[in-house]
Amino acid sequence: MRSLNKIEPLFDKQCTCLLCQTKFTTKKLRSRFVKLIKMDTDFFPVYAEHNPLLYYINVCPACGFSYNDDTIPYFSPESKMSLLEKVSSHWIPHSFGKERSIEDSIKTYKLAAYCASIRKEKHITLAGLYLRIAWHYRLLNNTEQERRFINLALSEYETSYSVGDYQGTQVTELRTIYLIADLSKRTNNLEQATKYYSKVIEQQKRTVETQIVKLAKESWQEIRDSHKSLI
Structure with missing residues (x-):
């Protein structure tokens, strides 16, 4: 009887497409099955078994509009x-x-990024989608595609910061x-990485995000040490 x-880890969530109003179901992962093992320096979460990132995007089967639960x-x-x-x-x-699968999920994120760009959504939104796609390719050990989407994410984060649309x-x-x-460091632009790590560290006395400051200090020191070893 217990069986x-x-x-089950996955459940059906009822959705109504924001674009065409078609009702459909999509899988989501129950929070009790989410077990975080570690997090990379760019906040990529590594999970024990079940990965909620695979179910982040909703795709309307009727019209193809793709979005997450926070989409306006x-x-x-x-x-x-x-x-x-x-x-x-x-x-x-x-x-x-x-x-x-991871490959299925990549398709949903690419669809969501395409829809977001057509809607002219904020640069910070596109940056997050591109970064998540890079994480997927990291799971697949596809360094070429991971680098490609890190560069796309970095460009969007830079624009978002310059225009302030993260606000x-x-x-x-x-x-x-x-x-x-962090993404500058991952693309070997160490000069820019150092500059922005310093900007984070400068805010250490007026922020509650102390973990981010700690990560910035560690990475800044790592770049400095590697530079010394080359001299």
Whole structure:
């Protein structure tokens, strides 16, 4: 009898497409099955078995519009027309509502990034999607594609910081600066990485995000030590 009542890691979530209003279900991972092992310096979470990142994006099987649960359900007339023209008119109806592989998940994020760019969403939003795609390629040990999407994410974080469109989102200024530093380091732009790590450290007395400051100090010291060893 107990096996009949066994709780599965994945459950069906009911969704209504923000674009075409089609009702559909998509899989989500129950929080009790999420077990974090470690986190990389760019906040990439490594999980024990079940990965909630694979189910972050909702894909409408009818029109192809792809988005996460935090997406604002508003479309300008121009963006709605563009989505219908550039996404829906080319979409062959199919579902991502079952258990997903890493490759399946990458497709959903790329769709979401494409939809977000058509909607002219904030640079900070696109940066987050590109960074998550890079994480997926890290799981697959595909360093070429990981580097490609890290560069895309870095460009969006830099633009977001310069125009300030991270303001009013869950991504703080300190986190934005730190990610510019970390992704610069990952792309071997050590001069820029050092500059932005220093910007993080400068804020240590007026921030509650002490863990980010700690990470910045460690990475800044690591770059400094490696530079010394080359002299």
